[in-house]
Amino acid sequence: MNELDLIALLTRSLPANPSVVAGAGDDCAVLDCGAPGRFLLFKTDAVVSGIHFTAQEAAPEQIGHKALGRCLSDIAAMAGTPLAALVTLALPRKFQPRFIERVYAGINRLAQRCGVAIVGGETTTNPGRLLISIALLGEVDQDKCIRRGGAMDGDALWVTGELGGSLAGKHLDFEPRLAEARWLAANFPIHAMIDLSDGLAGDLRHILRQSGVGAELLARSIPVSRAARLLARTQPSTKPPLLAALSDGEDFELLFALPASHAVPLLDAWKRQFPHLRLTCIGRITAEPGLNLRDKYGLRPLDTHGYVHFA
Amino acid sequence: MNELDLIALLTRSLPANPSVVAGAGDDCAVLDCGAPGRFLLFKTDAVVSGIHFTAQEAAPEQIGHKALGRCLSDIAAMAGTPLAALVTLALPRKFQPRFIERVYAGINRLAQRCGVAIVGGETTTNPGRLLISIALLGEVDQDKCIRRGGAMDGDALWVTGELGGSLAGKHLDFEPRLAEARWLAANFPIHAMIDLSDGLAGDLRHILRQSGVGAELLARSIPVSRAARLLARTQPSTKPPLLAALSDGEDFELLFALPASHAVPLLDAWKRQFPHLRLTCIGRITAEPGLNLRDKYGLRPLDTHGYVHFA
Numbered sequence: 001m002n003e004l005d006l007i008a009l010l011t012r013s014l015p016a017n018p019s020v021v022a023g024a025g026d027d028c029a030v031l032d033c034g035a036p037g038r039f040l041l042f043k044t045d046a047v048v049s050g051i052h053f054t055a056q057e058a059a060p061e062q063i064g065h066k067a068l069g070r071c072l073s074d075i076a077a078m079a080g081t082p083l084a085a086l087v088t089l090a091l092p093r094k095f096q097p098r099f100i101e102r103v104y105a106g107i108n109r110l111a112q113r114c115g116v117a118i119v120g121g122e123t124t125t126n127p128g129r130l131l132i133s134i135a136l137l138g139e140v141d142q143d144k145c146i147r148r149g150g151a152m153d154g155d156a157l158w159v160t161g162e163l164g165g166s167l168a169g170k171h172l173d174f175e176p177r178l179a180e181a182r183w184l185a186a187n188f189p190i191h192a193m194i195d196l197s198d199g200l201a202g203d204l205r206h207i208l209r210q211s212g213v214g215a216e217l218l219a220r221s222i223p224v225s226r227a228a229r230l231l232a233r234t235q236p237s238t239k240p241p242l243l244a245a246l247s248d249g250e251d252f253e254l255l256f257a258l259p260a261s262h263a264v265p266l267l268d269a270w271k272r273q274f275p276h277l278r279l280t281c282i283g284r285i286t287a288e289p290g291l292n293l294r295d296k297y298g299l300r301p302l303d304t305h306g307y308v309h310f311a
Numbered sequence: 312m313n314e315l316d317l318i319a320l321l322t323r324s325l326p327a328n329p330s331v332v333a334g335a336g337d338d339c340a341v342l343d344c345g346a347p348g349r350f351l352l353f354k355t356d357a358v359v360s361g362i363h364f365t366a367q368e369a370a371p372e373q374i375g376h377k378a379l380g381r382c383l384s385d386i387a388a389m390a391g392t393p394l395a396a397l398v399t400l401a402l403p404r405k406f407q408p409r410f411i412e413r414v415y416a417g418i419n420r421l422a423q424r425c426g427v428a429i430v431g432g433e434t435t436t437n438p439g440r441l442l443i444s445i446a447l448l449g450e451v452d453q454d455k456c457i458r459r460g461g462a463m464d465g466d467a468l469w470v471t472g473e474l475g476g477s478l479a480g481k482h483l484d485f486e487p488r489l490a491e492a493r494w495l496a497a498n499f500p501i502h503a504m505i506d507l508s509d510g511l512a513g514d515l516r517h518i519l520r521q522s523g524v525g526a527e528l529l530a531r532s533i534p535v536s537r538a539a540r541l542l543a544r545t546q547p548s549t550k551p552p553l554l555a556a557l558s559d560g561e562d563f564e565l566l567f568a569l570p571a572s573h574a575v576p577l578l579d580a581w582k583r584q585f586p587h588l589r590l591t592c593i594g595r596i597t598a599e600p601g602l603n604l605r606d607k608y609g610l611r612p613l614d615t616h617g618y619v620h621f622a
Contacts, residue, residue, distance in 0.1 A: 015429050017395075020428045033351060084330060118326050120340050
């Protein structure tokens with residue numbers, strides 16, 4: 001049984017109550033706790049030594065940055081504003097206080113920059129390896145909360161930044177797209193949004209499934225990162241750059257669907273607002289289900305791992 | 312460096328923002344997110360295999376129950392109502408889906424009974440051992456939120472249930488005192504409250520330090536559990552029962568301070584409301600700092616581990 005099967009099994013029937021607007025299955029849980037006009041966003045995420053980082057590769061501050069940044073990226077995906085976080089440190093029996101202090105410095109620096117309060121947490125023992133779990137609360141105006149399930153035929157698909165090759169470094173110092181997402185929701189009728197954590201092809205599938213639609217991506221429009229190109233050139237055994245952009249995880253960019261009629265105003269306004277961050281139209285939503293890639297060989301099905309199926 | 316030193320180091324200066332009513336240092340963080348008249352309560356807690364339970368001793372349902380119950384007990388300590396939880400499962404590489412399903416069944420059963428929605432979470436890999444972290448949101452009326460810092464000279468100290476010997480079984484099937492705490496806050500001017508997780512002597516110290524007062528406990532009034540008595544009788548090498556009641560962790564009972572004048576009305580009303588749960592006056596708050604125990608040898612200082620210091 002893989003992780004997705006297990007999650008499907010466990011989330012079949014979960015206890016609910018009237019505060020729940022959206023439970024498991026979106027970037028964050030959405031709750032109505034009585035604040036007029038606003039929803040609460042609730043998210044947890046954990047990073048584990050040897051899985052999400054290695055102490056050899058990552059500075060302690062980067063580990064802290066990544067732990068909080070992953071949660072912030074999920075708040076961004078719903079166009080929310082983060083409020084407060086709790087930090088759970090599960091520590092190996094022999095830990096260096098200075099190391100942990102520096103992990104916290106990374107968390108605190110990002111928290112400060114994003115206006116997040118760190119309101120406590122706990123330390124516990126996890127013999128063998130460091131695990132950091134962050135629980136994050138955010139808020140969003142009820143009419144600006146962007147879910148995964150609203151994409152429609154005729155929408156264009158957009159992505160911020162560049163994709164692929166995150167393991168070369170970006171996964172440790174990415175910038176959660178909070179301001180960008182809030183600006184998008186405030187200025188354009190975004191139909192659906194998600195943050196890219198598992199790879200473009202896989203994460204787009206979540207939007208398609210929950211919206212009941214399909215999509216067509218344009219191979220030549222995918223913004224392949226410099227890191228992915230460099231990796232492919234220097235390490236020829238790695239994935240081709242386009243495949244990396246379609247399938248590599250931890251880009252932490254925004255993917256969203258917006259009616260195609262807004263394309264020109266969006267691009268114009270974006271360039272004025274965020275001149276240093278690329279925004280690219282990578283394809284369109286289709287009424288027919290399925291995910292396809294259009295390249296010089298034609299239109300072919302794309303699987304969740306980013307591979308095209310040759311006819 | 313021990314855990315408390317580390318926590319003191321890490322929480323010296325944490326990022327804050329205007330939503331924070333109380334950050335690290337109480338049973339839960341307290342936030343004002345704009346719901347009129349209400350505060351949000353925010354808490355995380357983790358249980359780790361081999362530390363908080365062993366798979367030999369605990370049924371999977373009990374592990375789930377304990378993981379959620381510990382957080383619920385902290386919501387109870389502030390007289391709150393739990394709303395929604397996220398469940399983080401960090402799983403060893405080889406896990407039995409049926410085992411995890413049963414852990415979830417234990418979580419879900421307790422959640423259902425307490426009105427808590429399970430709104431998602433995540434699974435991740437933690438080679439070597441199972442770790443379950445729960446993030447819990449609750450709410451409380453602003454004027455009914457009971458903190459640790461309000462105990463005053465002249466208050467009587469009360470405890471629910473019986474103390475000590477939790478490891479004999481209670482730590483796996485305790486009942487978070489949610490209804491009792493809400494009833495107390497609704498009907499009596501409770502000055503300070505905490506749930507007993509680290510042992511009576513240690514947890515009382517938190518109330519005393521944050522309230523700037525001292526306390527005197529009456530040895531003969533401490534409600535020693537049957538489990539603690541039985542353990543001392545059958546395993547003479549263990550602690551004496553009174554020491555167990557003063558120092559054993561994981562009782563998950565409520566300890567609170569209330570002006571002494573309310574003692575008789577409280578006991579009368581309690582017996583009608585909760586006839587099957589003991590409520591005991593165990594001592595009083597004093598203006599002089601320090602924690603003392605009065606027994607047949609007189610009044611002597613008590614340390615956080617429950618030991619008296621002989622003169």
